[in-house]
Amino acid sequence: MENPKQPLEQGRNVQKPFYKKWWFILIAVLLLPFYFYLLPFVLIWYIWAKTMINKILKIIITVFIITLLIIFFANIDTSEQKTKINGQEQPNRELEIKEKTIDQDQEIFESQKQQIQPDVIYDEQPEQVDQAKEEVKIEAESDPEIASREQIEIIVKNIGDYEVTVWDLKGNLAKNTTPAPYEVFVIAGNGKIANCFHAKNVMLDVMKKLYSDTAVKDKIARVMFTSWGQLKVSLGSEDGTKLDWATVGPTNFWDVMMKVKSYEDETGPINQRTWGVSIGKDCE
Numbered sequence: 396m397e398n399p400k401q402p403l404e405q406g407r408n409v410q411k412p413f414y415k416k417w418w419f420i421l422i423a424v425l426l427l428p429f430y431f432y433l434l435p436f437v438l439i440w441y442i443w444a445k446t447m448i449n450k451i452l453k454i455i456i457t458v459f460i461i462t463l464l465i466i467f468f469a470n471i472d473t474s475e476q477k478t479k480i481n482g483q484e485q486p487n488r489e490l491e492i493k494e495k496t497i498d499q500d501q502e503i504f505e506s507q508k509q510q511i512q513p514d515v516i517y518d519e520q521p522e523q524v525d526q527a528k529e530e531v532k533i534e535a536e537s538d539p540e541i542a543s544r545e546q547i548e549i550i551v552k553n554i555g556d557y558e559v560t561v562w563d564l565k566g567n568l569a570k571n572t573t574p575a576p577y578e579v580f581v582i583a584g585n586g587k588i589a590n591c592f593h594a595k596n597v598m599l600d601v602m603k604k605l606y607s608d609t610a611v612k613d614k615i616a617r618v619m620f621t622s623w624g625q626l627k628v629s630l631g632s633e634d635g636t637k638l639d640w641a642t643v644g645p646t647n648f649w650d651v652m653m654k655v656k657s658y659e660d661e662t663g664p665i666n667q668r669t670w671g672v673s674i675g676k677d678c679e
Contacts, residue, residue, distance in 0.1 A: 435460050543614045544569045544577065550608060551581055554600050558582040564616060564665060575614030576632070578665060579605060583622045591678035594622035595645035602628075603643070606635040616665045625678045627659070628652050632666040653679075 426433070439457050442448070544561045551559040561569040562578040569577050581601050588594045598620045606612045617631040626649070634655075652671030660670050673679050 435464055543575060543611050544571060544573065546608075547577070547579055547605065547611050547615070550604050550611070551579075551601060554604065555583070555587070555597060557587060557597075557601075558584065576616035576666070577614060578616055579618045581618065581620045583620075585623045588622045588625055591625050591675060592645070594625035594678065595649050598622065598626065598628055599643065599645045599648050602630050602635060602648070603640045606630075606632070606638065607640050612636055617668050622674075625675045627672045627674055629659070629668050629670050631664075631669045633664075634667075634669045 439460055442453055442456055446453075547561055548559050551557060558581070560580050562580065563569050563573050564576065564578065567573075583594070583597060588597065601620050602618055605615060605618050612632075613636070615632050615635070617629060618635065619627070619629045621627045628649075630652070649671060652669070653673070656670035657672065658670060659672055661668060
């Protein structure tokens with residue numbers, strides 16, 4: 396006799412458990428690296444869901460597992476911090492070594508600087524500076540190959556540390572090959588001149604030495620001298636080469652310039668531009 400239940404069982408679709416399905420197997424494989432971390436939680440779930448032990452014992456076991464987890468993760472954080480600190484200790488150590496090396500180099504530099512300082516002071520003695528200027532002047536006067544422009548600059552620099560520029564009559568800076576005549580501009584900047592009387596003396600010295608030098612006086616169209624905050628004077632070669640410089644004093648020369656023209660007059664031929672202008676109230 397046939398079993399009536401057999402056809403029903405054969406026609407029924409038997410479903411596989413979820414843990415046998417392909418998607419669960421795939422998830423399980425992907426979660427393999429995390430099994431170690433998931434194991435305590437699975438263990439806690441299993442204790443509460445699948446065991447029949449006392450509830451108090453379940454609580455004790457759960458607390459114990461959680462405590463172990465906290466200690467474990469705390470140790471991991473501590474190890475990472477130590478690794479970071481150890482990674483930073485070496486650069487800091489190198490920085491300290493570099494700073495010490497720099498300090499040592501600075502000490503060596505200072506000691507060497509102190510050793511050579513007397514020589515530097517000796518080189519800057521006024522007597523030696525004057526001697527060097529005199530040697531340059533003698534060389535310029537004895538060497539005919541030195542250009543007129545350079546000799547003009549040497550003459551002014553021998554008077555003092557003033558700015559001197561040489562220009563051609565077209566307003567271009569003169570070179571060694573620039574043909575004469577030249578315009579010579581001498582400027583005594585702020586702090587170079589003490590007072591009006593000092594400015595008059597320097598002005599006369601510049602004009603006198605340039606227009607008395609046989610090598611350059613015929614190559615100058617005019618000389619303009621400016622003393623910052625004191626005075627400004629222009630002397631054309633037509634007047635400068637005719638003056639008897641042996642009989643001219645600073646105050647007398649300044650009075651003559653003011654009488655010729657007491658204002659700037661940049662009209663007419665350059666060699667005739669002679670005038671004097673008072674800049675400071677006390678310089679008249």
